[in-house]
Amino acid sequence: MSSRPTSATNVVDSATPPARTALIWTALVLVYLLWGSTYLGIRVAVESLPPLISAAMRFAAAAVVLAVVLRLRRGPGALRVPARRVGSAALVGVLLLAGGNGLVVLAESGPAGTAVPSGVAALLVATVPLLVVLLRTAGGDRPRPWTFLGVALGFAGLVLLVLPRDGVDGVPVAGALTVVAAAASWSVGSYLSGKILMPADPFVATVYEMVAGAAVLALVGVARGELRGFSFADVTGRSWAAMAYLMVAGSLVAFTAYVWLLAHAPISLVSTYAYVNPVVAVALGALFVAEPVTSQVLLGGAVIVAGVAVVVTTERPRRSPPPAVDGASAEPAGR
Numbered sequence: 001m002s003s004r005p006t007s008a009t010n011v012v013d014s015a016t017p018p019a020r021t022a023l024i025w026t027a028l029v030l031v032y033l034l035w036g037s038t039y040l041g042i043r044v045a046v047e048s049l050p051p052l053i054s055a056a057m058r059f060a061a062a063a064v065v066l067a068v069v070l071r072l073r074r075g076p077g078a079l080r081v082p083a084r085r086v087g088s089a090a091l092v093g094v095l096l097l098a099g100g101n102g103l104v105v106l107a108e109s110g111p112a113g114t115a116v117p118s119g120v121a122a123l124l125v126a127t128v129p130l131l132v133v134l135l136r137t138a139g140g141d142r143p144r145p146w147t148f149l150g151v152a153l154g155f156a157g158l159v160l161l162v163l164p165r166d167g168v169d170g171v172p173v174a175g176a177l178t179v180v181a182a183a184a185s186w187s188v189g190s191y192l193s194g195k196i197l198m199p200a201d202p203f204v205a206t207v208y209e210m211v212a213g214a215a216v217l218a219l220v221g222v223a224r225g226e227l228r229g230f231s232f233a234d235v236t237g238r239s240w241a242a243m244a245y246l247m248v249a250g251s252l253v254a255f256t257a258y259v260w261l262l263a264h265a266p267i268s269l270v271s272t273y274a275y276v277n278p279v280v281a282v283a284l285g286a287l288f289v290a291e292p293v294t295s296q297v298l299l300g301g302a303v304i305v306a307g308v309a310v311v312v313t314t315e316r317p318r319r320s321p322p323p324a325v326d327g328a329s330a331e332p333a334g335r
Helices: 018-045 051-074 083-108 118-125 128-138 145-162 173-193 202-223 237-264 273-289 295-314
Strands: none
Touching: 018 083, 018 118, 018 237, 018 273, 051 083, 051 202, 051 237, 083 118, 083 173, 083 202, 118 145, 118 173, 118 273, 118 295, 128 145, 128 173, 128 295, 145 173, 145 295, 202 237, 273 295
16 A cells, blocks of 8 residues: 555546546546445444454455565565665555554544544545645645645634534544544655655555554554454454455555556546545445434535645646656545
């Protein structure tokens, strides 16, 4: 699940062969639906699995599968990378997967009233492109004025989503802050991945990111006592099915589609997942686990998505000169 920014200058227009256009939209639909559904998958998995341990299992298994595929397709040296680049990938993996994904998993676990609904978690994670803009600004970049308007709009939506309204509690504040911390960790990892020496091949980088992220998740999970009194016999088939879905659909299939898209489609089109995934997550949460879709969720979510849409469209790369794609297109933390 590498988030290294990648330039994609291809443009989907009338000159694009129909077969290529169909492939692009097929891959986009996979990213839209599969990544949007991972928030529901997390919610179901943690019903009977320890949150951080389950996340560690998911990424460790996906890393092994991806490493085996790379070894079979490319030979013994497929994963051979200078130690410095391995260290960079490990750092990014800890920020993205242990900090980003792990905190989302924690926020979605727990009893009703304290756990963050999966759809709301996806809406909060949608602030990642907004946080990346702030990091770019702090690093000396100068985004366009409309970009800052989008950032302000997105954070206004976050406030609308979390604050109590008419005497009714909003989203659990502790859980919401946990997801925002996850988004911040993911944003820092995404930003650093474009600034430090990473493995040139994003699939190889992904293996090392997943291994490092899984190791930290497992260590923290054990330190939290998640294995104390835990028995695999108590895990429901429903949770195991969700885990398998997260590993295959979220970590392997959707990620492969995303990497392919970065090389074959304009980044402005690929980036639209940032405001489609939350819509998918809210709808699935309501349909399958009866998560309430209140007027507050609809209003706050709509404002967040609008803010992200403004950022994504105003940061659209220009045709000439060839653009340097910024980190605003980084993957969201929930996958």
